[in-house]
Amino acid sequence: MTATLATISAAQPLRRWLVPAAWLLASLLAIALVVAISVGVGDLPISMSTTFYAITNKLGFTAVALNPMHETVIWEYRLSRALVAVFCGAGLALCGAIMQSLLRNPLAEPYVLGISAGASTGAVAVVILGIGAGAISLSAGAFVGAFAAFFLVALLSNGARGGADRTILAGVAASQLFNAATAYIVTTSGNAQQARDVMFWLLGSFGGVRWPEFALVSVVVGVALVVCLLNARVLDAFAFGDEAAASLGVDVGRTRILFFALTAVMTATVVSMVGAIGFVGLVVPHAARYVVGPLHARLLPACAITGAIFMVLADIASRSLIPQQVLPIGVVTALVGVPFFAIILYRLQRAS
Amino acid sequence: MTIKADNLIWSIGSKPIVNGVSLTVQPGKTLGLLGPNGSGKTSLLRLLTGLRRPHAGQVTLDGTDIATIGRRALARRVAFIEQHATTNANLRVIDVVKLGRFPHQTMFSGWTAADATAVAEALARTGLTDKAEQSWQSLSGGERQRAQLARALAQSPRELILDEPTNHLDVQHQISLLRLVSDLPVTSIIALHDLNHAAMFCDELLVLRAGQVVAAGTPEAVLTRDLLAEVFHVDAHVDASPYHARPHIHFAR
Numbered sequence: 001m002t003a004t005l006a007t008i009s010a011a012q013p014l015r016r017w018l019v020p021a022a023w024l025l026a027s028l029l030a031i032a033l034v035v036a037i038s039v040g041v042g043d044l045p046i047s048m049s050t051t052f053y054a055i056t057n058k059l060g061f062t063a064v065a066l067n068p069m070h071e072t073v074i075w076e077y078r079l080s081r082a083l084v085a086v087f088c089g090a091g092l093a094l095c096g097a098i099m100q101s102l103l104r105n106p107l108a109e110p111y112v113l114g115i116s117a118g119a120s121t122g123a124v125a126v127v128i129l130g131i132g133a134g135a136i137s138l139s140a141g142a143f144v145g146a147f148a149a150f151f152l153v154a155l156l157s158n159g160a161r162g163g164a165d166r167t168i169l170a171g172v173a174a175s176q177l178f179n180a181a182t183a184y185i186v187t188t189s190g191n192a193q194q195a196r197d198v199m200f201w202l203l204g205s206f207g208g209v210r211w212p213e214f215a216l217v218s219v220v221v222g223v224a225l226v227v228c229l230l231n232a233r234v235l236d237a238f239a240f241g242d243e244a245a246a247s248l249g250v251d252v253g254r255t256r257i258l259f260f261a262l263t264a265v266m267t268a269t270v271v272s273m274v275g276a277i278g279f280v281g282l283v284v285p286h287a288a289r290y291v292v293g294p295l296h297a298r299l300l301p302a303c304a305i306t307g308a309i310f311m312v313l314a315d316i317a318s319r320s321l322i323p324q325q326v327l328p329i330g331v332v333t334a335l336v337g338v339p340f341f342a343i344i345l346y347r348l349q350r351a352s
Numbered sequence: 353m354t355i356k357a358d359n360l361i362w363s364i365g366s367k368p369i370v371n372g373v374s375l376t377v378q379p380g381k382t383l384g385l386l387g388p389n390g391s392g393k394t395s396l397l398r399l400l401t402g403l404r405r406p407h408a409g410q411v412t413l414d415g416t417d418i419a420t421i422g423r424r425a426l427a428r429r430v431a432f433i434e435q436h437a438t439t440n441a442n443l444r445v446i447d448v449v450k451l452g453r454f455p456h457q458t459m460f461s462g463w464t465a466a467d468a469t470a471v472a473e474a475l476a477r478t479g480l481t482d483k484a485e486q487s488w489q490s491l492s493g494g495e496r497q498r499a500q501l502a503r504a505l506a507q508s509p510r511e512l513i514l515d516e517p518t519n520h521l522d523v524q525h526q527i528s529l530l531r532l533v534s535d536l537p538v539t540s541i542i543a544l545h546d547l548n549h550a551a552m553f554c555d556e557l558l559v560l561r562a563g564q565v566v567a568a569g570t571p572e573a574v575l576t577r578d579l580l581a582e583v584f585h586v587d588a589h590v591d592a593s594p595y596h597a598r599p600h601i602h603f604a605r
Contacts, residue, residue, distance in 0.1 A: 106440060230459050236447075237454050240437045246403055248507075249427030249455035294441035 027305040031086060034312040038082040039074055041316050046070050046078075055079070076210075082312055084209040084217055088270045089280055089311025090304035091221040094228060095263040096281030097288070097303045101235045101296065102259055103164040109282040110267040113167075113260065114174030116276035118149025119268065120202050121178045121185070127198060128190045138201070139272040146268035149174045154260070163242065167260075203328030204277035206315050213273050220269045224262050225304055232296035235259075239294070279333040280307055280314075283341045290344055310337075354379060354414060355430075355511050355539055360399050361408040369395045370406070371563035377541060377556070379510075382534045384554030384571075385543040388584060392563040393543040394435075397515050400541060401432040413511070427455035431504035433514045437496070439488060446484040448499050449474055452506025474505035478532065494525030501532065514542040518549070551575055551599045559583055575599045 040046045054074045056062040095110035103112065111117070122145020123138050125131045131141065156170035157163075186195050228235075234255055237245045246252045270277070288302040311329075314336060318327040355377050362370040370392045377383045385393050398404040400411055402418045410417045418426055431452070452474065453467045475481045478498045483491070491499060497517055504512055514533065518526040526549065533540055534553040544550045550557055551571040559567040559574060561583050567574045572592075580588045586603055593600035 101441075104440065233454060233457065237451055239439045239441045239443060239448075239451065240434075241439075243403060243434065244437060246423070247401055247427060247432040248451060249422075249424035251423055289442075294443055295447060 024301070027301075031305065031308055031312070034309050034316075035079075035082045035086065038085070038312050038316050039078040041320055042073075042078065044070070044073055046074065050074075051079075080211045080214045081206045081209055082315070084214050084273070085206055085311045085315045086308040087214070087217040087221045088206075088274055088277070089284075089307040089309070089314075091217065091224065091266040091270050091307075092277065092281040092311075093284035093288070093303040093307025094221070094225060094300060095267050097285035097296075097299055098228065098235065098259050098263050099281075100285055101238055102256060103168060104238070104241065105164065105168060106286070107282070108168070109278075110263060110270075111175070111276065111278070111281070112171045113153045113264060113267075114149035114171050114178060115146045115264060115267045116202075116271055117175040117178035117182070118152075119143070119146040119271040119276065120198070121145045121181045122148070122272075123201060124182050124185045124190070124198050128185055128194050142272035143268050145178070146271055147264065149178050150260075150264040150268070152177075154257075200328055201275045203330035204275035204333075205326070205329060206274055207326065209273060217269055217273060220266055221304075224266050225300070227262060228259075228300050229297070231255075231258075232300060235296040235300075236294075275328075275330065277311075277330045277333055279330070279337045280311060283337050284310055286341070287344055290347075355400065355541070356412045356415075357396075357400060357409070358412065359409040360396065360406045360411070362395055362399055362404060362406050368563050370399060372409075373560070373563070373565055374409075375558055375565070375568070377511075377539050379539055380537055381555040382540045382542060382553060384550040384557045385541060385560065386545075386547065386550055386557055386574075387560035391560040393560055394515055395563075396560065397432070397513050397541065397543055401430055401513050402426050403432070424455045427507060429509055430511045430513060431507040431509035433497075433500050433504050433512070433517050435516045435519050437500050441488070443488045444484070445480055445486050445488065445491070445495075445499050445502075446471065446475070448488060449480075449484075449502045449506050452503040455507060470506050470508055474502040477505060477536075478502040493520045494522070494529070497521060497525070497529055498532075501529065505536075510538055512536065512538045512540045514540065516543050516545060518544070518546070547575060547580070547601050551601070552596060571599050575601065 036048050036051050039051045040048055050066055050070050051074060053062055053064040054066055054071050057064060057066065057071070058075065092110050096108070099108035099110060099112055100106060119142040122141040122143065125145065126138050126141030152174045153167065153170045156173065157167040186198060190198070234250055237248045237250050242252050284307045285299070285303050288299055288306050292298040292302045310333075314329055314332045317336060318329045318332045321327055321332070357373060357375045360370050360373045361368065373396055375383065385396065387393050395404070399406050402411070402421075402423070405419060410419065412418065413421070413429065449471050453470060456467065472481075475484055478501050480495070480498055480502055483495065488496065488499070497520075501517075512533065517533075518529055521529065526546070530549055530553040533542060542554070554571060556569065557567075557571050557574040558565060559579065566583055567579055575590050577588060577590055580586055580590070580601070587605050589602045589604060590599050591602070592598070
């Protein structure tokens, strides 16, 4: 027993902080690397050193003479795009992990509460029906639609107290309803070009994002990540279900509402900016769980980091797979993600 | 240090599930809860753990109504083990046991020496110290139930409430789990189906039928031929066992 005590309290403070700190540093470096690659890829290739100096120049650390066009492309277009991809990927993966834990369902993902369907209805209402007469942007419409769907699900699932199965069913019902509304609007009022635009937006694109989007998504995802990490043990307590969590002293109803609202805000922000990018929120949590295990204090940061890197890589692929053409990002995440996921499933099967 | 229920009533719609149940368990004793399927055992246990609020009556711990005790404070004192805990998370045994420290921790508190001691003692008491690193999915049914017991013990409870904990276990694991629970220095309330096990391991028994108490007292007083015929509709003979002096039930037909 003394041996166990020793291993459990192997909490030599140094080791306890050094290992996570080293992982965090390595992860941030990896993210910086893929962001630098992403900035360099495009019709105008930019070397990594140019990117590095463009950033340090702007921050005032260096004053290296660079091609002004390179600096403009980096600062006006590509860096904000890559950084938005970082936070969108992190946010979607985080949402997926939370949903899978709270709903105790490995198929749960950020869109299970009907948010992407609601967002698309909001978007087509603005783009095709012209609601708001130009004063409301597509993003604002999508955000409102996303929350309309979320509130419908909350209502149907009895304020999220109705249990996991009821929440999932309510989400399916809301998704069907809003998808039908979207299809109805597109087929009755839209022309072919509008339908194509909506389709492209739904599959996701980082094309239009700049610094204002970065400011919003970084704050939303950053705050959500901190809140989730502070509550990581609460999510752990749900491992054996709602009743087990309640008997451990968790206020199940309040916790569900807190986390559902948090994921709704994150997902709605991401979807309204870059469209309903699928697969990241479903697969990344499984991949991360496979590596770091099911405890949320490790799983959530791992999801955020993996999701960020995966999304930036997907964005690079979407711009470079086919010359002169940008693929919808959702197509890439699924095309790249499914084979990758198949490998994980296969190895998991062999391991057990 | 007593848990006491006073005239508890809980119903689904207009159908009473628990109908005026009162009970008291003395500190350190084990109370066995018997009754046919659907007699309200599980519902009564949920009321006792505070997972459900009674529609009338109250549950008190040392005279304090549990409705006035915070959820976390209650979880530091009362631990609950359900029939068959399942998870799809591949937790290690030690992670499961550590969950028991949840009510003792706050959002910012780290892992303390008291937490480590409680977990190590819970593992040792349930004989799981060597299996601490094994994954939940690799455990047998008996080991899983022992891991749940270790988790409950890590809560450092004074009252332990178990809902048919031996349902999915073979006879060896049934007896070893019940012996473990009855030897613990905590007050236990345990729903059981096996009447002989109830007679062997419980200090007191309480028999429910249709949500009402039909008998309560020592195993010798409760387990009579007439009661078994009336409540369980079985023809049985009850003798004092020559091996452990508790009542032993022979089913005649």
